[in-house]
Amino acid sequence: SQKIEQNSEALNIQEGKTATLTCNYTNYSPAYLQWYRQDPGRGPVFLLLIRENEKEKRKERLKVTFDTTLKQSLFHITASQPADSATYLCALRLSYNTDKLIFGTGTRLQVFP
Amino acid sequence: NAGVTQTPKFRILKIGQSMTLQCTQDMNHNYMYWYRQDPGMGLKLIYYSVGAGITDKGEVPNGYNVSRSTTEDFPLRLELAAPSQTSVYFCASSSQIRDPSGNTIYFGEGSWLTVV
Secondary structure (H helix, E strand, C coil): CCEEEECCCCEEEECCCCEEEEEEEECCCCCEEEEEEECCCCCCEEEEEEECCCCEEEECCEEEEEECCCCEEEEEECCCCHHHCEEEEEEEECCCCCCCEEECCCEEEEEEC | CCCEEEECCEEEECCCCCEEEEEEECCCCCEEEEEEECCCCCEEEEEEEEECCEEEECCCCCCEEECCCCCCECCEEECCCCHHHCEEEEEEEECCCCCCCCCCCEECCCEEEEEC
């Protein structure tokens, strides 16, 4: 069956460290993958997109990698801050011709001072 | 800077009642979506629309109906509410025209619905 897996356990790290979140998928061949941030009681907010032919994408303190062989994306936040505390969702778009995103369940990140 | 606006924010329904969740966007996006999010679960697509007059089912359409008479509005109707429809509902929009391969999706703030 098709699955998207994100670590359901919260990730707790100390301020200043690099947070790494994982998104694994099975039985999909996504055209691209997106990462969203969701704060409690709010809607998800788009962060980064990476295409199937891209290995890595960066935006300020954020970095996303995409390994289509391993069927895995890693999401890194460098020099993490308490304000980065939120739930992070990965989402797959299966082709350029469809508009449906398949979302993972999200991983909660807690950055403590 | 309104973006995607949903109403109501919170609602309690009795089993068997009907209601409509309203959604409007002011970004002139052609694509609109309704998702539901249950605790510990990912967002599930209920219905989506690629333009006025065109709608299609997502992963979990049963018990819901939508219409898209204008570019701006995409209401979600619940008929005969059931406890299984207790969830948080998110409306979203994106622009295929402006971002053909990216399709960044912009979400509303959510509507918390409880069916008792």
